[in-house]
Amino acid sequence: MDLSGIALGLETALQPENILICLLGVTLGTAVGVLPGIGPTATVALLLPITFSFDPIASLIMLAGIYYGAQYGGSTTAILINLPGESSSAVTALDGHQMAKQGRAGPALATAAIGSFVAGTVATVLVAVFAPQLVSVALEFGSAEYFSLVVLGLIVSISLASGSTVKALAMIVLGLLLGTVGQDLFGVGTPRFTFGVRELYGGIDFVSIAVGLFGLAEIMRNLEHRHRSGSLMTKKIEGLWLSRDDARRITWPVLRGTALGSVLGVLPGGGHVLASFTSYSMEKRLSKHPEKFGKGAIEGVAGPESANNAAAQTSFIPLLSLGLPTHPVMALLIGAFIIQGIQPGPNVINTDPELFWGLIASFWIGNLMLVVLNLPLIGLWVKLISVPYDVLFPAIIAFACVGTYSIGLNPWDIFMIAIIGVLGYALIRWRCEPVPLLFGFVLAPILEDNLRRAMIISRGDPSTFVTRPLSGVLLGLAAVVLVLSVLPAIRRKRETVFTEDE
Amino acid sequence: MTDTDTGARRAARADLCAGGAFVALGGAFAIGALTYDLGTALRMGPGYVPLTLGCALAALGALVLGHGVLVALGHRTVEQESLAPEDEAGPVPWHRGGLLVAAVVVFGFTVDGLGIGVAIFVAAFLAALAGHRNSALKALVVAAGLTVLCLVVFVALLQLRLPLLGEWLGG
Numbered sequence: 148m149d150l151s152g153i154a155l156g157l158e159t160a161l162q163p164e165n166i167l168i169c170l171l172g173v174t175l176g177t178a179v180g181v182l183p184g185i186g187p188t189a190t191v192a193l194l195l196p197i198t199f200s201f202d203p204i205a206s207l208i209m210l211a212g213i214y215y216g217a218q219y220g221g222s223t224t225a226i227l228i229n230l231p232g233e234s235s236s237a238v239t240a241l242d243g244h245q246m247a248k249q250g251r252a253g254p255a256l257a258t259a260a261i262g263s264f265v266a267g268t269v270a271t272v273l274v275a276v277f278a279p280q281l282v283s284v285a286l287e288f289g290s291a292e293y294f295s296l297v298v299l300g301l302i303v304s305i306s307l308a309s310g311s312t313v314k315a316l317a318m319i320v321l322g323l324l325l326g327t328v329g330q331d332l333f334g335v336g337t338p339r340f341t342f343g344v345r346e347l348y349g350g351i352d353f354v355s356i357a358v359g360l361f362g363l364a365e366i367m368r369n370l371e372h373r374h375r376s377g378s379l380m381t382k383k384i385e386g387l388w389l390s391r392d393d394a395r396r397i398t399w400p401v402l403r404g405t406a407l408g409s410v411l412g413v414l415p416g417g418g419h420v421l422a423s424f425t426s427y428s429m430e431k432r433l434s435k436h437p438e439k440f441g442k443g444a445i446e447g448v449a450g451p452e453s454a455n456n457a458a459a460q461t462s463f464i465p466l467l468s469l470g471l472p473t474h475p476v477m478a479l480l481i482g483a484f485i486i487q488g489i490q491p492g493p494n495v496i497n498t499d500p501e502l503f504w505g506l507i508a509s510f511w512i513g514n515l516m517l518v519v520l521n522l523p524l525i526g527l528w529v530k531l532i533s534v535p536y537d538v539l540f541p542a543i544i545a546f547a548c549v550g551t552y553s554i555g556l557n558p559w560d561i562f563m564i565a566i567i568g569v570l571g572y573a574l575i576r577w578r579c580e581p582v583p584l585l586f587g588f589v590l591a592p593i594l595e596d597n598l599r600r601a602m603i604i605s606r607g608d609p610s611t612f613v614t615r616p617l618s619g620v621l622l623g624l625a626a627v628v629l630v631l632s633v634l635p636a637i638r639r640k641r642e643t644v645f646t647e648d649e
Numbered sequence: 650m651t652d653t654d655t656g657a658r659r660a661a662r663a664d665l666c667a668g669g670a671f672v673a674l675g676g677a678f679a680i681g682a683l684t685y686d687l688g689t690a691l692r693m694g695p696g697y698v699p700l701t702l703g704c705a706l707a708a709l710g711a712l713v714l715g716h717g718v719l720v721a722l723g724h725r726t727v728e729q730e731s732l733a734p735e736d737e738a739g740p741v742p743w744h745r746g747g748l749l750v751a752a753v754v755v756f757g758f759t760v761d762g763l764g765i766g767v768a769i770f771v772a773a774f775l776a777a778l779a780g781h782r783n784s785a786l787k788a789l790v791v792a793a794g795l796t797v798l799c800l801v802v803f804v805a806l807l808q809l810r811l812p813l814l815g816e817w818l819g820g
Contacts, residue, residue, distance in 0.1 A: 200807050313716070317671045317709035324678045324702050331685075331695035339695055340681055363753065367746045371739030373781050537780035538791055544749060544776040545769050545795045548756040552765075553809045561757030565750050572746070577667035578660070595698045607691030 152496075153275060156504025160512055165208055168201065169509050172209035173516045176216020181224050181528045182539055184369060186233030188475040188582075190217035192357035193543065195483060196550030203487040204502050208509040210483055214476050215267070215513050218459055219521055222259045222452060223528055227252060235455045238423040242440060242447030249443050253387040256525060258397050258445055260518045261389075262453035266405040267514030270460030273409055274467070275507050278496075281468035285493035290601035291611050295621035297594045300471045302625040303414065304586050305632065312632050314579045322584035325351055326591020333596050346559035353482035354554060355563035356588055358547040360581045363568025366540045368575065387522050397449035400430050404453030412458030413465060418473060419458035426454035460510060467503060468493055470593070475582050478589040486554070657720060664717025671710025679703030745779035752776040762817035765804070770796045 159165060175197075179190045194213050198206040218236075225231040226243035239259065246255040288296070305315035328340045329350030341347040389397070407429070408422040430450040431440045440447050465471040470492030472478035484491040489499060496503045521528070551560050571581055605611035613619040679700050688694025752775035760768040773795040777788035803809050 197802075197807060200809060311713070311716075313709055313712050314667060317667075317706060317713065320702055320706040320709060321671070321674060324674070324699060324706060327699045327702070334695050337685055337695040339685060339699060340678070363749060367742060367749060370742040370745045370749075370779060370781070535782075537777070537783050537787075540780070541752075541773045541776040541788075541791055542795055542798075544752055545773040545799055548753060548760075548772055549765065549769060549799050549803050549811070552756075552760055553803060553807075553811055556811075558757040558761060561753060561760070565753040565757070568753070569746075569750060574667060574670065576741070577663040577670070579667050598698065599693045602690055602693060607689065609690065 152279065152500065152504045153508070155500055156275075156506075156508035159204065159501045159505030160208065160508035165205060165505065165509065166512065168205045168209045169212045169513050170516055170520070172198075172212025173216040173513050173520060176213035176218075177220040177223075177517075177521060177524075177528065178216075178531060179213075180217030180220025181531050182220075182534060183224055183228065183230040183532060184365075184536065184539075185543070186231075186236075186361075187214060187217035187221055188233065188357075188479070189361040189365060190214075190220070191476050191479050192354070192361050193546055193550065195354055195357070195479060196554050198483065199486060199554055203489060203499070204505050206487060207480070207483065207502065207506055208513075210480060211506060211509060212513045212516075214459070214480075215263075215456075215510075215517055218456060219260065219263060219517050220528065222263075222455075223256060223521075223525075224532055226255045226259065226448070227529065228532060233420075235420045235423045235451075238427045238451040239448055239455075241427070242442070242444050245441065245443035246445065246448065251443065251445075254389050254393050254445065255448050257387050257389050257522060258393070258448045259452045260521055262397065262401045262404065262449045263456040264514050264518045265401050266408060266453040266455075266457035267460055267517075268511060269405050270409050270412070270457040271507060271511045271514070273461055274463050274510065275504075278464045278467045278503075278507070281464060282493045282496050285469050288493070288617070289615070290597040290604060291615050291618040292621065294594060294597040294601055295612055295618040295625070296469060296471065297590050297597070299621045299625040299628075300465075300473070301583075301586060301590065302629050304473070305583050310578060310580055312629075315583045318574070318579050318581070318583040319587040322587020322589075323591045323594065325356070325584075326588045327595065332592075333599050344559060346557050349555075351563050351567075351588075352551065352554065352557075352560045353479070353589060354551050355560045356567050356585060357479055357482075358551055359564045359567030360571040360585065362543055362547045363564055364571035364575055364581065366543060367568070367572045369536070369540070387525070393445055396445055400426075400446040400450035401453045403429065403433075404450040404455075405457045408454035408457030408459075409461045411454070412461035412473070414473060418462060419455055422454040422458040423451035426450040456514075463507075463510070466491060467495065467506070472586060472589060475585055478585050481589050657723075661717050661721035664713050664720060668710045668712070668714030668717055671713060672707045673710075675703045675706030675708070675710055677703070679707065742779075745781075748775050748779040752779075760815070761812065762815040764813050764815035764818060765811045766796060766800060766813060767815070769799050 175194055176190055179185060179194060180187060191210065191214055198209045201209060221231065221233060221236045222239050225236040225240035226247050229240050229244040231237040231240045243255045243259070246252065301319050305312060305319065328347060330336045330338050330348050338348050404426040407426050411418045411422040411425070427447060427450060430446045431437050434440065434444070434446060462474045462477055465473050466477045466480060470481065470490070472481055481491050489495060489502070547564060548561055551564060554560065575581055601611055602609070612622055682696040682699035682703055685696030686694035687696045687700060752772040755775060756768045756772035759771060770792050774788050774792035777783050777791040778785065783791065804811060804813070
């Protein structure tokens, strides 16, 4: 392991202002993440604009902090009121909420925090070890390999998602098309699909896409139903500490969950969701009392929470080394990198070593802060959970508008929220998943630039993508994954993975 | 049995609408792309990639449409998951959704002219009106509170350079 890198990272992350920024990120992330119905992706999308006022390192450290905070906040909401913000914390809700009903909310929350911390610590080390190694592979990549890698990433991301494969593919292509809006910077700067609107020359801002899909469209979906309002909390939370018996029972589930999540987190698409579901069924199978699962088994909180958090952490490996997002939040982070003027990919470790290592070191510090911060502040989070939805969603709208506007002072970024929000709502209603669209949008420029560059290098011969060995292997893998995900037998298996124990 | 029937009908409608939307959007992008220089495979112009992608989207949309037709005619059974109860969508909230979109659009139109404070207030008020339990009075209170909150966070704490008074007000 490259110790000088770690040392540089700790030096960067331990600067007082960066510690403060990390703390601020974790706190804000938790505060927004505990709000019912707001998952980590929506939290990061809503808080993105706030981070842009800081310098690149601080802003990315803050974003990473927001992400963990949001994850933990989501688990808190899942445990206390059984309203998981996203599918990965749905598993936590199964036994976590049962524990809360039995008056054991304290131990459930403590288990989530400790499990997340252990998983985060292990996975941070894995990121520090494996990201630089993957970088050295990625540095050998030419344009053809990059193109094929992006294709593979996009295909794998839909193979794990639930629902129709064809629709998911169509959503990716739609995302890619939306990504071509604006000036064609590879060529002579021809404005594309801008309808003569100068404000669109820079393209659609990805914050508008994120806020439209995960803010506006999501609220419209929620307004289809009447919402419960007022306080949903039933019992007071007391006794945050684990008994010796609890500690013994969670040890192995935490470690197994960490191992499982670390591996699955690297997979594009739904690695973290898969990790928490798989960990839950594994713990149930290994348990001597499987009948207790679903009725408040502490192992059912410890395993999935650790798996989820480990996966959240290791999904930074492909992001930092290849510039490839494997999780919707990572796609948002790519956008954040680009706004800060940094092209995410294998060059970051050499051009911005402080950023690369500082970010990794701050992962661990952020995880530590979560434990230190969240258990004492639980009373505050409980108050936030009780905010009624009728107040919450106007706040989301107001924040989304001001935040997005503050990035470029461009009213068209706001209009785009409305357009994307309505389009997203319609498509989600027609059972298309929004996440592939986001992936496609973020990766569109990388895909197009590398395609065009590779074609120039190969003198217009498209066979370059298959004859260059590495590129050929990547495309072959993509084809295999695509075929497998369309085959009915695999599809059925995949559905059971996602519906099991729900 | 009726549950499965309505489930199938809903799945068919979802496919038909989504497929139609993909065909329309893909076609629109492809036609738009034709107005730009296509270039050659060696030196692709600005229209090359969007044209390819637009055609691909239209083709995928046609597949989705075809699947929807098969389901509607009863030739194809619906996958189990599309019948899952949690997928149950309520009626489209035209009125409330319209208010939300109006809130966002009004913000976009007024923020330069009237300044950030007024724009937030109007947007938050319109959005709050969409709530299931919010009266006009309650919406006013919520909007006022949110305006203060946003001003404190974005202007006082983050010190972002936002237009406090719009150009229509001489700001």
